[in-house]
Amino acid sequence: MNKKMKILTYGCQMNVADSERMAGQLQTIGYEYVDDFDAADLILINTCCVRESAEDRVYGKIGELKHLKRQNPKLIIGITGCMAQKEGESLIRRAPHIDFVLGTGRTSELIRVVQSLEEVPSHIVDTSDVNGSEGESFSQYPAFSPAQNVFAEFVPIMYGCNNFCTYCIVPYVRGRERSRLPEDIINEIKAAVKSGIVEVTLLGQNVNSYGKDHKLANFAELLTEVDKIEGLRRLRFMTSHPKDLSDELIAAIRTGKHICEHIHLPVQYGSDPILKKMNRVYTVDQYRRLVQRIRQNIPNVSLTTDLIVGFPGETDDTFNETLDFIREIKFDAAYTFIYSKRSGTPAAEFDNQVDDAIKHERLKKLMDVQNEISLAINEQLDSQVFEVLVEGASKTDETIYTGRTRTNKLVLFKHSEEQPGDFINVKVTQPQTWLLKGERV
Numbered sequence: 001m002n003k004k005m006k007i008l009t010y011g012c013q014m015n016v017a018d019s020e021r022m023a024g025q026l027q028t029i030g031y032e033y034v035d036d037f038d039a040a041d042l043i044l045i046n047t048c049c050v051r052e053s054a055e056d057r058v059y060g061k062i063g064e065l066k067h068l069k070r071q072n073p074k075l076i077i078g079i080t081g082c083m084a085q086k087e088g089e090s091l092i093r094r095a096p097h098i099d100f101v102l103g104t105g106r107t108s109e110l111i112r113v114v115q116s117l118e119e120v121p122s123h124i125v126d127t128s129d130v131n132g133s134e135g136e137s138f139s140q141y142p143a144f145s146p147a148q149n150v151f152a153e154f155v156p157i158m159y160g161c162n163n164f165c166t167y168c169i170v171p172y173v174r175g176r177e178r179s180r181l182p183e184d185i186i187n188e189i190k191a192a193v194k195s196g197i198v199e200v201t202l203l204g205q206n207v208n209s210y211g212k213d214h215k216l217a218n219f220a221e222l223l224t225e226v227d228k229i230e231g232l233r234r235l236r237f238m239t240s241h242p243k244d245l246s247d248e249l250i251a252a253i254r255t256g257k258h259i260c261e262h263i264h265l266p267v268q269y270g271s272d273p274i275l276k277k278m279n280r281v282y283t284v285d286q287y288r289r290l291v292q293r294i295r296q297n298i299p300n301v302s303l304t305t306d307l308i309v310g311f312p313g314e315t316d317d318t319f320n321e322t323l324d325f326i327r328e329i330k331f332d333a334a335y336t337f338i339y340s341k342r343s344g345t346p347a348a349e350f351d352n353q354v355d356d357a358i359k360h361e362r363l364k365k366l367m368d369v370q371n372e373i374s375l376a377i378n379e380q381l382d383s384q385v386f387e388v389l390v391e392g393a394s395k396t397d398e399t400i401y402t403g404r405t406r407t408n409k410l411v412l413f414k415h416s417e418e419q420p421g422d423f424i425n426v427k428v429t430q431p432q433t434w435l436l437k438g439e440r441v
C-alpha cells in the first residue's frame with residue numbers, strides 16, 4: 001500500500017512552488033497525496049514568517065496536530081519553509097510531536113530525512129545552509145500539484161533576496177539571491193507545457209535582478225526566451241522591485257506575445273522619508289516616473305501593489321501623503337498590510353513605533369480609499385469583452401466558475417460546459433471592487 005502525504009502551505013507563491021516540488025520529491029519514494037490529515041503517514045507544514053500573524057497561524061496548526069500523533073505514533077510531522085529556517089529547533093522544543101525541521105536551503109535533504117525517520121524515529125533539525133541549493137535539487141523532480149486539472153504552474157527562477165528592506169525578514173530566512181540557470185528554467189517549462197500547462201508564473205523576490213549572479217541572461221532576455229516556448233499561452237512574473245525595472249524589460253513585455261499585461265510593483269509607501277527608512281532606494285517621484293514609462297509603453301496594463309501602514313516614524317502627514325499618492329497612481333488593486341515587527345530586522349529597533357489602534361485606523365482608511373479606486377477602474381470595464389482562462393468552480397457556488405483576464409482580474413460567470421484550463425470570452429456585466437461578473441459570449 002502506498003504511503004500518504006498531506007502538505008499544508010502558508011505564505012507566498014514561492015512556498016506554493018516549493019511545496020509542489022517537495023511533493024514531487026516525496027512521490028519518488030512512494031508517497032501519494034491525500035487531502036485528509038487523518039489519513040496521512042506524513043504531514044508537511046510549509047511555513048511563512050513575514051508577519052507575526054502568519055506565525056501565529058502556524059503555531060495554531062502545529063498544536064492541532066498533536067492529537068493525530070497520539071492516535072498514530074508512526075505519523076511523521078515535518079516543518080519546512082521560512083519559519084522553519086527562522087526558528088529551527090526551538091519549534092521542536094515547543095512542540096515535541098514535530099519530527100523534523102528543515103530549513104529553506106536544505107530541501108534537497110527532504111528524501112533522506114524522511115527515509116531516516118521512517119526507519120528510526122527521532123528528531124532531525126537541519127537549517128544549516130540558508131543559501132543552499134533549492135534550485136538544483138528541485139530541478140531533478142517534476143512539480144506535483146494535488147489539484148486536479150492542473151493548467152497553471154509557478155516556476156521559481158531565483159531564490160533569496162539581497163535588498164534588506166528594513167522591515168523584512170525574507171533575506172534572513174531565504175538567504176542571498178541565487179538565480180537558476182536559464183536552460184534549467186526553459187527545460188522545466190517546456191516539460192510542463194508538454195504535460196498540459198498553459199500558464200506559467202516566473203517567481204522571485206525581485207525578478208528584475210535575475211541573472212546578475214551568473215550573467216547568462218538577464219530577466220528581460222529570460223522572459224523573451226520563455227515567451228517563445230511553443231504551446232505556452234500566458235506568461236506571468238512576480239515580484240518586480242521598482243528600483244530596477246528596466247526599459248529593456250518594459251519593451252520585452254510590450255513585444256512578448258504571451259507575456260500578460262500585469263505588473264505587481266510593490267510601492268510599500270508614498271512618502272520619501274519613510275521609503276528611505278524602509279531602504280526601498282527609490283523616491284516617490286522615481287516611482288511615479290516609472291509608472292508613466294510603463295503606462296506609455298504597455299497599453300491597458302494593470303498595476304497592483306503592496307502597501308504597509310504603521311511603519312515606525314509614520315505620522316499623519318506621511319500617511320496622508322501616501323493616500324494622495326495612491327489616489328494619483330490609481331492601482332488596479334493593492335494588498336495592504338499592517339507593519340509587523342520582525343525581530344532581527346533593523347526596523348524592529350527603530351524609534352517611534354506606531355500605536356496598534358492607530359495602525360488599524362489607518363489600514364481601514366487606506367483600504368477605503370483603494371477600494372473606491374479599484375471599483376472606479378473596474379466600472380470602466382463594463383460591457384467590455386475579455387479573454388478569460390477558466391480556473392474552476394467558485395468556492396461558494398458550484399454553478400459559478402471563476403477565471404482570470406490577462407490583466408489578472410478575477411472574473412465570475414455562470415458555468416455551462418467550460419473546463420479548467422479553457423480559454424473563453426466573457427463580457428463584463430457587473431463590475432465590482434475585487435472582481436468582474438460577466439457572461440460568456
Ligand code: SAH
Binds near residue numbers: 168205239241307
Ligand atoms: N519580495 C517581494 C515581496 C516580499 S513579502 C517584494 O519586495 O515586494 C510580501 C509583502 O509583505 C511585501 O511586499 C510587504 O508589503 C509585506 N511585508 C514584508 N514584511 C512585512 C512586515 N514586517 N510587516 C508587514 N508587512 C510586511
Ligand code: SF4
Binds near residue numbers: 161164169205
Ligand atoms: Fe523583503 Fe524587500 Fe526583499 Fe521584498 S525586496 S523580499 S520586501 S527585503
Ligand code: F3S
Binds near residue numbers: 010012014015049173
Ligand atoms: Fe512568507 Fe517566506 Fe514567502 S516569509 S512571504 S513564505 S518568502
